[in-house]
Amino acid sequence: MTTYLFGELKFTADRDDELVNEMRDADLTPATSDKDFMKNMASRVKFNSGHDVRADSAANFVADMLAAGQLKIIPDDVEEEGKDETAEK
Numbered sequence: 001m002t003t004y005l006f007g008e009l010k011f012t013a014d015r016d017d018e019l020v021n022e023m024r025d026a027d028l029t030p031a032t033s034d035k036d037f038m039k040n041m042a043s044r045v046k047f048n049s050g051h052d053v054r055a056d057s058a059a060n061f062v063a064d065m066l067a068a069g070q071l072k073i074i075p076d077d078v079e080e081e082g083k084d085e086t087a088e089k
Helices: 016-026 034-049 058-067 076-088
Strands: 002-006 009-013 072-074
Touching (some): 002 016, 016 034
């Protein structure tokens, strides 16, 4: 499982298509399919940051979102530290 950070939202997924589906489900602008979601998000990223994001496949979409800094991978050790801090409170 990989944990991703998109804005302030955290997603956990094994595969790129699972991640895209989770991101779509959490998006405030509903899309009828993952493909539509990727196209809409790619347009928003281009408009807001100038980065090109491919929407032809989940793998390319995730790779481009990571490269653009729009999506980040949270290392496992950071996740574990956060759990320890929460448990101590």
